[in-house]
Amino acid sequence: MDINALRTANPEHWSKAAAIRALTLDAVHAANSGHSGMPMGMADVATVLFEKHLKFDATAPNWPDRDRFILSAGHGSMLLYSLLHLTGYADMPIEEIKNFRQWGARTAGHPEYGHASGIETTTGPLGQGLSNAIGFAIAEEIQRARFGKKVVDHHTYVIAGDGCLMEGISQEAIGLAGRHQLGKLIVLWDNNNITIDGTVELSDRTNQAMRFKAAGWQVLEIDGHDPQAIDEALTKAKTGKKPTMIACKTHIALGHAAQDTSKGHGALTDPEQLAAAKQIYGWTTGPFVVPEDIKAAWEAIGARGAIARQDWENRLASLSERRRNEFSRAYARDVPKRFAATIRALKRQNSEAAPKVATRKSSEMVLEVINPIMSETVGGSADLTGSNNTKTGDMGVFDTDNRKGRYIYYGIREHGMAAAMNGMALHGGIRPYGGTFMCFTDYARPSMRLAALMKIPTVFVMTHDSIGLGEDGPTHQPVEHLAISRATPNTWVFRPADTVETAEAWELALSSKQTPSVLSLTRQSLPTVRLEHKQRNLSEQGAYVLADTVRKRQVILIATGSEVSIALEARDILEGQGIGTRVVSMPCMELFAEQDEAYRRKVLPAGPVRVGIEAAVRQGWDRWLLGERGREAKSAFIGMDSFGASAPAEELFEKFGITVEATVAKVKELLG
């Protein structure tokens, strides 16, 4: 690598890119940890992208029509932080760079959404940013179709590394992007041939260009250190009808002693090597000091979009008030005015009609009334549309010839779906939801966790939520998945008992601004248990007394979802035998845990025996059975302590002892 030739050929470009490299070296040195090589390798690509192509305005980082820049190779976070600092984002002063990876800094080890403007998504777990990007690009297409090109017309740029492309989720993402010809999606692959274990060839010899072409992409291959080549490729990429992958041949840790080695991937902190690299760059200022002219050049780049942004504001203002309000409302994640009334009407109607339906069907009934008034919802399923009941008549199917379509056939791609949904939520203006079988939350886990970590209200519609799935057997029967979702911070897990609770769950999920929701829904039909209409959303408190004792309170049965009706039937028998029994429905443990103690005590007072009923593992239940004034000797759990089996659902409930009879027997045993 003749760096001198690079410097001489494009001195102005070089010095701007060198600023990224120098800041990266300084920040990693100060933190004594981090990843130096990737920002140093991709500095040229990023510089050309920001200087000549990316539509943004550093003074208005949340401008809805900005281009999105996603650093999927999130370990190279200093690339992003350097760019944000250099172009003048107000919340990325040099102090943040100096504070890289320290407590309270915006500059976390990996870019975290919400920490600073310009971080469009949280990355680090590989493949996620690339897969989010598919959602960003779909969101742009849908909104452009809806609001018109004059207010929505932007690109999504991604920098992805070898790790992103090796993760399986990348195949799901590029398959979807190719299928939908997301022409405004441009992926810059940092083709540096280095992973942590060594050269890429150690573990992979995939012809990535051929692979992307097979998925329907345009592929361009360039020298990632040649600013003209980068510029030309980006120009060409923007004109394509297909998504474009630009393979950028780069040298990791360019100019450092560790260049082109796996050591270069990590933290380069040796002071002498650091000094030597800076000398090669022609960088003479001290740590964290960017020469004024170079900073000014970068700030000009940061201001480059100001006029375009102002023009856009004017164009937005020219929309009708109604459309402008719709646009803003969706971005603010506010529900439409008629939302609460619509939910209430559905609740009333179902408390009166008391249908016996599966909660996956209840969910469809809710969506049938909500989707028409909430045009920002975008639904989908991982090839289980007719099973997840996620598609309503009004949505239309998103396709190359119907960009207004709000339903997406994600294919057999649970992980890619979850990541794409996160991308839509992050893009703004869209409320994504998508379905699969509850058991396959496993496939989507990494993205579900990131929704929680990023505080975005993605909705995961998980049907067939227990052994009630029946004959398909234990590979398809969740037993641990409620516990898994509940173990995850900032996640609401709703397991509604009937159509009314399902409506309440959807109301909370679609009103949420910062918390993702998992809707755990049955395959099998359930009776309506909420027969008395309440205006209030009772699920909002997480748990509530569904049926109280007639006689002296001796028993509390706590149940969720399909097991609430078992609790009610057991109560009838027990009350009939003179044993006062309360039934608590607990559709959302997380919300109940947030209630004050007075309310919790009212629902779960000390004294009575307690039996929890849920067709899943006990983990997570002890809090309500042994804690919250409960006692070990006076409580029990009826559920699963193994995987399920393949047989008709009714038989499985019988064989695994999740029945009215077992509940009554257990209560009597506890009463002694």
Added chain:
Amino acid sequence: MDINALRTANPEHWSKAAAIRALTLDAVHAANSGHSGMPMGMADVATVLFEKHLKFDATAPNWPDRDRFILSAGHGSMLLYSLLHLTGYADMPIEEIKNFRQWGARTAGHPEYGHASGIETTTGPLGQGLSNAIGFAIAEEIQRARFGKKVVDHHTYVIAGDGCLMEGISQEAIGLAGRHQLGKLIVLWDNNNITIDGTVELSDRTNQAMRFKAAGWQVLEIDGHDPQAIDEALTKAKTGKKPTMIACKTHIALGHAAQDTSKGHGALTDPEQLAAAKQIYGWTTGPFVVPEDIKAAWEAIGARGAIARQDWENRLASLSERRRNEFSRAYARDVPKRFAATIRALKRQNSEAAPKVATRKSSEMVLEVINPIMSETVGGSADLTGSNNTKTGDMGVFDTDNRKGRYIYYGIREHGMAAAMNGMALHGGIRPYGGTFMCFTDYARPSMRLAALMKIPTVFVMTHDSIGLGEDGPTHQPVEHLAISRATPNTWVFRPADTVETAEAWELALSSKQTPSVLSLTRQSLPTVRLEHKQRNLSEQGAYVLADTVRKRQVILIATGSEVSIALEARDILEGQGIGTRVVSMPCMELFAEQDEAYRRKVLPAGPVRVGIEAAVRQGWDRWLLGERGREAKSAFIGMDSFGASAPAEELFEKFGITVEATVAKVKELLG
């Protein structure tokens, strides 16, 4: 589709294939559920494979050198069950077919490993079988290199559907297979262009042939209903140096009214349509009746391998006794004779030397002594070799020119790694283990669950197991992952406190015959806490008294892994203040839960206040704090109730309050 032409062209082939189709229709009709279309579509391919290529002997289903047949598209389970019944597997009589999907039947909705001979792996969750197959093929290569071609020389055949190829894990699998030129792996793609939601084009337009070629595969494309073409393709596939994908163009639900539709994917139970299909097939016998001549032809196929198998037995017998014993021992999953003594010696040495090391390093120390005496171990990492410490000096690296190598660079493919490891364990003769960061158990979850469901002892080495990971931040810091693994039935989650407990955990993990293990290991250094050598494996009981009270017992501190030393330091302070304090180390909750009540009571008696300490979420701990004679008012938990943050590890423990001081303060608060 001119079925009559197919029938006439190859009448004998046709009737054999028709037997599969008829049994499938009958079984699904009787069960009133299941998936008819796939077995009907792939019957021709399967018939030719079993008749002319698959090396097997129905009377010796576990013959180690048999070819392996994996039905990755597991929903088409009736294809497999039909083949096993027709070829005369003793445990697949017609009663099992009649009992399809019923309680207690071997014929579960999806094929389940262990239910019947000939089911090589559990499939249904898509992409898993295909990815297991990579492990089967690697296991064959390693064993062939080690024991010689005369005792190990077989193929791995896979039938995969569109769903398998759409799941991201498939890309990880085919990338690995291509990289390692697994020439004895042959994938038959059921290219029927139908998924549950409709035609494949709804969600995917990937050129699969190009995609597989990009990954280094040989690709053949054939008419999946032409027996000559199938035969020729299989013959060619077997001679290739690369893995082969044969794209078999088929018609789902061939010959049924639902042919070529997504309805055909599911349960075809309409009696008239069923009768019509049988008529088209020329099938005249009643339900579940296979004409004698056709059954006899199939049984001849089932007996075809008997001579080859006998020859193999003779060749095996010609091995030296030592080698024969090694071969058998590995297949029996028995540890070598010196195993226990080796572990004991290491324990003694470390109790005496009392090093301060990270448990990921302890794990390496164990592997350094075990791998040389346990030649069936095959290690690896998902591109974190130097971080997971999974590679020992003696292993050699598995590669195209070193098939004896026992270390695999899996690349950034956690999911593919986990599935491949399962495949090796299932193949037999190999004890696979592999590492990644604990946080990325998320990526591997579907395969980790299947290891538990299949009862195979795969070992998942999960390092960087808490906020102790430090600066990389919350995307890389597990907080819910211990709870997730513990929620999964039949899984041992070990969180050892030092080198001695790490050795004990490995001893249990590598002795396990039916339970997978998760080893949760630290990034950060820990002091040795087991300073007194014990011959016995104390971790085997899951929890034990590590340091008992000197004074009157007022407090029990229960901790795992990196928090055990916090508990010990807190105990020193409390005892110093006259407060009798016991420390219980709890490296494996699952094993402790299995102990009898007497032992559990001895470790956790009623009375003292209890504090649990673990740098993770509380879920799973209430059982030990509130239950097992514990009381709500007298117990507390010190751990995480949110995601982590990016900062140096020591600071994070401080900020999140997981410290000696916080423990002492909490105890005093509880003592009142």
